[in-house]
C-alpha cells in the first residue's frame with residue numbers, strides 16, 4: 001500500500017486528497033495534516049464565486065482547463081441535488097468594466113452562458129451611478145461556498161478511509177517516511193518550501209443578512225466593489241492589499257466596503273452585519289503545480305507542490321486536484337510500495 005501525506009486541509013488540499021483516493025482506491029492510504037480546518041481556513045473567508053481572478057502569469061490554457069474541471073464537478077453535484085449540502089448556488093453575475101478597451105475575458109466562453117451588456121445599458125449604469133464604465137458582460141456561474149463544501153468533502157474523504165490529523169508540520173523530515181508528500185499549504189508555502197514568490201493579497205469583506213438580494217454585481221475598477229449572495233448571507237467586498245499580512249479587521253476597510261456597495265444597492269445600508277472577515281489570498285506569479293524530488297538525509301523524497309492560487313482557489317480547486325493526483329501517480333512510477 002502506498003502512503004501519501006497531504007499537507008493542508010483547505011480549498012486546495014481536501015480536493016487533492018479526494019482526487020488521490022479516487023486515482024488509487026484501496027492501493028493508497030491518504031492522510032491529511034493540517035493545523036487549520038474549516039471554518040478557519042482562507043476559503044472560509046472567500047465568496048466562492050467561480051471566476052478566474054488574480055492569477056497573474058498562470059498560463060491561460062491551464063486556467064481554462066482547471067476552471068472547467070471545477071465547473072464540471074460542481075455541475076455534477078448540482079444535478080445530483082446536492083447543492084444545499086455542498087454550498088452551491090447558480091447565479092447571474094453582472095460585471096462592469098472601466099478599462100479603456102473593454103474586452104470580454106477568454107474564460108467567459110467556458111461559463112454556462114454570457115452576453116455583452118449593450119452600450120445603452122452601460123450608459124444607463126453610468127448615469128445612475130455617476131461612473132465611467134466602458135463596457136461589461138453578464139454571465140451565469142456557480143457560487144461554491146467553502147464553509148459548506150469543506151466539511152462536505154472532508155466527510156467523503158473520511159468515509160473513503162482517509163484520515164485527518166490536526167497538526168502543524170514544521171519541516172519535511174516529520175513526514176519524510178511517506179511515499180509522496182503533497183503540499184497544499186497556501187500562503188504558508190512562503191515559509192515552508194520556502195518560496196518567497198508567494199505573498200499575501202489581503203481581502204476584507206462583510207457578510208450581511210439580505211435575503212432579498214439575488215444577483216451578483218461587480219466591477220473591475222482598481223478599487224472596485226462586489227456584492228455576492230451566498231445561501232445564508234450576502235458578501236460585500238472588498239479589498240486587494242498586496243503584501244499585507246494582517247487578518248485583523250480594519251475600520252477604514254469596513255467603511256470603504258459599505259460606502260462602495262451601498263452606492264450600487266442602497267438598501268444594503270440597513271442590512272444587519274453577520275460578521276466582518278479578512279483573509280490572505282496566496283498570491284504568486286503563477287500557480288505552482290509540479291513534482292519535486294528532494295534529497296532529505298540521503299533519501300529521495302517526492303513532493304507534489306500545489307499552491308499559489310491567488311483569488312481563484314475555489315475556481316481552480318478540482319482541476320488542480322486532478323492534476324496533482326496524476327503527478328502523484330508519476331512520482332510512484334517504478335516505485336515499490338512500502339509494507340504497512
Ligand SMILES: Cc1cc2nc3c(=O)[nH]c(=O)nc-3n(C[C@H](O)[C@H](O)[C@H](O)COP(=O)(O)OP(=O)(O)OC[C@H]3O[C@@H](n4cnc5c(N)ncnc54)[C@H](O)[C@@H]3O)c2cc1C
Pocket residue numbers: 007008009010011012013033034035036037041042043044045046047048049050051167168169170184185186187188189192202203204205238278279280281282307308309310311312313314315316
Ligand atoms: C476576501 C477573499 C475572497 C475570495 N473570494 C474567492 C472567490 O470568490 N472565488 C475563488 O475561487 N477564490 C476566492 N478567494 C481565494 C481563495 O480563498 C484562496 O485561493 C484559497 O482559499 C486558497 O486555498 P489553499 O487551500 O491554498 O489555502 P488555505 O485555505 O489557506 O489553506 C491552507 C491549508 O494548509 C494548512 N497548513 C499551512 N501550513 C501548514 C503547516 N505547516 N502544517 C500543517 N498545515 C498547514 C492550513 O492549516 C490549511 O489547512 C478569496 C479569498 C479572499 C481572501
Ligand SMILES: *[C@@H]1O[C@H](CO)[C@@H](O)[C@H](O)[C@H]1NC(C)=O
Pocket residue numbers: 051052053095096097102103104105218219220
Ligand atoms: C470582470 O471582468 C473583467 C474584464 O472586464 C475581468 O478582468 C475581471 O476578472 C472580472 N471580474 C470577476 C470577478 O470575474
Ligand SMILES: CC(=O)N[C@H]1CO[C@H](CO)[C@@H](O)[C@@H]1O
Pocket residue numbers: 007169170171172173174175183184185188189191192193194305
Ligand atoms: C509547502 C511546501 O512546499 N513545503 C512544505 C510542505 O510541507 C512540509 C512539511 O514537511 C514542509 O516542511 C515543507 O517545507
